Amino acid sequence: MSTFWKGWLCALLLLPLAATAQAAQWQEGQDYERLSSPLPTQNPDHIEVTEVFWYGCPHCYAFKPLIEDWASKKADDVDFVLVPAALGQLWDVHARAFFTTKAMGVFDKTHDLLFDALARDHKRLTSGEKIADFLADHGVDRDDFMKTFNSFGVNAKMQQAEAYVRGARITGVPTIIVNGKYKVSASMAGNHENMIKVIDYLVDKERNAQ
Numbered sequence: 001m002s003t004f005w006k007g008w009l010c011a012l013l014l015l016p017l018a019a020t021a022q023a024a025q026w027q028e029g030q031d032y033e034r035l036s037s038p039l040p041t042q043n044p045d046h047i048e049v050t051e052v053f054w055y056g057c058p059h060c061y062a063f064k065p066l067i068e069d070w071a072s073k074k075a076d077d078v079d080f081v082l083v084p085a086a087l088g089q090l091w092d093v094h095a096r097a098f099f100t101t102k103a104m105g106v107f108d109k110t111h112d113l114l115f116d117a118l119a120r121d122h123k124r125l126t127s128g129e130k131i132a133d134f135l136a137d138h139g140v141d142r143d144d145f146m147k148t149f150n151s152f153g154v155n156a157k158m159q160q161a162e163a164y165v166r167g168a169r170i171t172g173v174p175t176i177i178v179n180g181k182y183k184v185s186a187s188m189a190g191n192h193e194n195m196i197k198v199i200d201y202l203v204d205k206e207r208n209a210q
Contacts (some may be wrong), residue, residue, distance in 0.1 A: 035180070103148050
């Protein structure tokens with residue numbers, strides 16, 4: 001057999017070994033956790049990757065460019081969803097601001113602004129009124145913001161977020177939930193870069209299961 005064909009055959013034989021090695025690298029209970037009770041997803045025909053975050057979290061701020069880059073390259077059968085961590089007090093104020101900007105249709109304009117103000121600049125945006133004042137300086141109608149902030153629709157979204165966080169037993173952020181079944185954090189995966197790798201592994205795992 002020629003050297004070329006030997007090399008080609010070796011490459012083929014190594015492919016399943018490489019896949020097995022990658023699968024063995026990420027271990028359930030060590031690098032990620034299986035939820036005891038699966039959470040509902042928005043589209044059962046897609047694989048849902050959900051990030052639970054807080055605008056005031058420096059770790060979420062550091063993870064943001066990584067997860068946004070990942071989301072920009074994800075496959076068409078994968079949905080990326082953001083859920084604010086409604087864990088009480090100030091976290092609830094900022095979670096409510098997230099849903100308010102979503103409802104107003106200004107989220108794309110305000111998301112980075114709020115992250116920069118809270119996680120990077122440590123602004124004291126501790127109430128809906130203070131957030132409304134801050135966003136008004138960036139062209140968001142203050143009265144509409146406050147009306148939406150206290151609306152029935154935002155209250156309902158807050159209840160859903162609180163139930164989601166409780167169901168996933170989340171105590172810190174950023175945390176990723178893959179398809180309502182698996183939980184990934186930096187403390188489990190080792191760092192933010194590994195979180196992305198574990199997400200990819202779990203997405204492939206779900207895709208193969210389907």
